[in-house]
Amino acid sequence: xxxxxxxxxxxxxxxxxxxxxxxxxxxxxxxxxxxxxxxxxxxxxxxxxxxxxxxxxxxxxxxxxxxxxxxxxxxxxxxxxxxxxxxxxxxxxxxxxxxxxxxxxxxxxxxxxxxxxxxxxxxxxxxxxxxxxxxxxxxxxxxxxxxxxxxxxxxxxxxxxxxxxxxxxxxxxxxxxxx
Numbered sequence: 001x002x003x004x005x006x007x008x009x010x011x012x013x014x015x016x017x018x019x020x021x022x023x024x025x026x027x028x029x030x031x032x033x034x035x036x037x038x039x040x041x042x043x044x045x046x047x048x049x050x051x052x053x054x055x056x057x058x059x060x061x062x063x064x065x066x067x068x069x070x071x072x073x074x075x076x077x078x079x080x081x082x083x084x085x086x087x088x089x090x091x092x093x094x095x096x097x098x099x100x101x102x103x104x105x106x107x108x109x110x111x112x113x114x115x116x117x118x119x120x121x122x123x124x125x126x127x128x129x130x131x132x133x134x135x136x137x138x139x140x141x142x143x144x145x146x147x148x149x150x151x152x153x154x155x156x157x158x159x160x161x162x163x164x165x166x167x168x169x170x171x172x173x174x175x176x177x178x179x
Contacts, residue, residue, distance in 0.1 A: 002027050013037065025063075045083075094118040104128040109136040139178075148172070 003023045004012060010032070012019065018038040026046040036056040043063045050070040060080045070090040079099045086106040094116060105127050109116035115135040122142045130150035139159045148168035159178035 030068075089116045092116045094121050096120045097122070099123040099126045102126045104131050106130050108132040109134070143168075 020040040023043040025043045028048045030048045031051040033053045040060045045063045045065040047067045050068045053073040055075040058078045062082045064084045068088045072092045075095045077097045079102045081101040084104045117137045120140045125145045127147045132152045133156045135155040137157045145165040154175040157177045
């Protein structure tokens with residue numbers, strides 16, 4: 001159960017810049033502006049953050065399991081060691097986001113032709129096993145030492161993507177663009 005209601009959280013973010021460690025699980029936080037906010041270690045599992053702007057926020061070690069980040073603006077957002085398992089990131093803007101050591105296993109970035117923009121993101125040493133990057137824009141993404149077995153890259157733009165030391169299935173890139 002969440003520590004705050006949606007209305008209480010909206011009041012909270014207007015007066016503070018720190019919600020580290022709060023339990024906000026299963027709340028509908030869609031379409032909120034939560035820029036440059038500290039959400040380190042927060043429990044956002046099952047949250048609907050679709051359409052929200054979390055640019056510049058710190059979600060280090062946050063639990064986003066099963067959350068929806070569809071159409072979210074996540075530029076320069078920090079997801080270091082965050083749990084993003086089975087999270088939806090369709091049409092999200094993840095430019096220059098940092099996913100170092102994050103768990104993205106089973107995450108989905110596509111829905112038909114809708115794509116996530118993961119330009120310049122750092123996924124170094126993350127776990128993206130079985131993640132679905134179909135049709136995603138993955139330009140200049142650092143997947144070094146990342147676990148990518150079972151991940152899908154059909155139609156993804158992987159221009160200048162780095163895979164040094166990554167564990168992946170070579171056939172996953174057969175239908176990728178920019179190979």
